[in-house]
Amino acid sequence: QEEEEAVPLKKEKTHFTVRLTEMKATDKVKLIKEVKNFVPGVNLVQAKKLVESLPQEIKANASKEEAEKIKAALEAAGGTTQQEVKMRMMGMAMHVIRTDGFLALYNGLSASLCRxxxxxxTRFGIYETAKNHLGQGKQGPPxxxxxxxxxxxxxxxxxFIGTPADMVNVRMQNDVKQPPAQRRxxxxxxxxxxxxxREEGLKKLxxxxxxxxxxGALVTVGQLSCYDQxxxxxxxxxxxxDNVFTHFLSSFIAGICATFLCQPLDVVKTRLMNSHGEYQGVVHCAMETAKLGPLAFYKGFxxxxxxxxxxxxxxxIFLEQLRKYFGIKVTT
Known part of the structure; x- marks a missing residue:
């Protein structure tokens, strides 16, 4: 029988809800083999060492940038359908390395530093200066x-002051998941x-x-005020x-509080900054996100x-050590 001519289907834009899961042993073996086949001159033992050391490498050297990239991808991908794609953090990192090179993990580093x-x-300067001013002549902290x-x-x-650098930061990190022709x-x-x-105007900036x-207000409340408290x-x-362990424990609590407080707005902010005009504003973006359910605001938590x-x-920890080194006393 004569084969029917295939009619190309029209590609539709699909939104995915992405979830991270832990890597299983079988998947780890597959990844080791994939690394061995992909990297020239690397044997199986070297590939195994590379895969097993990858989480430590990311945690020690690029945890913020890598996690920021994955977080932005999660939030930007949270769309309007219930289709789900499961992605593993290590697998995503290897995919980025495989397609764009290792330095792609650091996309947005300059924007992150500028931010x-x-x-x-600004926020540390205002908080510390005002807190010290309120504490003058009083017994105990405010x-x-x-x-x-x-x-x-x-x-x-x-x-507000950091918004331009923040927008560029988000765009640079999202560039890696865009087709080459659509990258900025x-x-x-x-x-x-x-x-x-130049291209979009001051308002867009x-x-x-x-x-x-x-x-910024929520995360600063979670970090600075919750840390002090x-x-x-x-x-x-x-x-x-008042030692390093106390600083570690207090800052860990502050980090959890900051994440819980700012994640809903972080999701809305990322989707709004990465949009192409489909949202009319902040309220509209929040309403569209709310249609996906309350947990949609905690995607990428x-x-x-x-x-x-x-x-x-x-x-x-560094702040406390700098205070100690320069002899700055803090009322606690």
Missing amino acids: QMTYSL PFYQKVLLAATGGFVGG NYSHALDGMYRVL FSGASVASSR AKQLVLATGLLS VPAAVRLVPQTVLTF
Whole structure:
């Protein structure tokens, strides 16, 4: 019989809900073989060592950037259908390396650093300065509600100032999952901000500023005020002194609080910044996300915690050591 001519189907845009699962032993063996076949000159033993060391490499050297990339991919992929695609963190990392090279894991690094120099510098400066001003001439630290208000103010202002770098950061990290013809290919953060300003205007450069500012307020409340309060409560028990372990415990609690508070807005912010005009604004984006159910606001929670908790822990451990080195006393 004569074969019928195949009619090409029209490609439809599909949205996926992505879930991360732990790698099974059988999948690990497959990945080892895949690495051996993909990398020239690598034998099975070397491939096994590479695969087994990959989580430690990511955790030690690129945990924030890798987790940010996966988190952005999760949130941007959360769409309008119930179709699900299961992806493993290690498998996704290997896919990025395989298609775009190892340095692709660091896409958005310059934008991330630029964001920290604007966003974090502002919120820490406002919070610490105002807290020290309120604490002058008083016995003990300010009450918790004052810490929350100060942190929210500092985070809101910092979020607004850091919006341009934040947008470029999200776009650069999402570039890796776009077809080559649709990638923006920003060289670095300043190039990205200049191109957005030139091609899309000043308004687009601050697109999502209200969400970013609100998110900045929430994450700063979770990090700064919750850290100070957790440290105060831990020291009040008398079981621990003001040492590195106390700083670690307090900052770990603060990281969890910050992730829980900011994740809903983080999802809306990512979808809004990565949109192509399908949302009319923040409220419309939030309403469309709500149609997927309450848990849609917590898509990518685990990768977000993997990124934010270590960042919070390292930030405050280094901050406390810098305070100690420079002789800065903090009332606790």
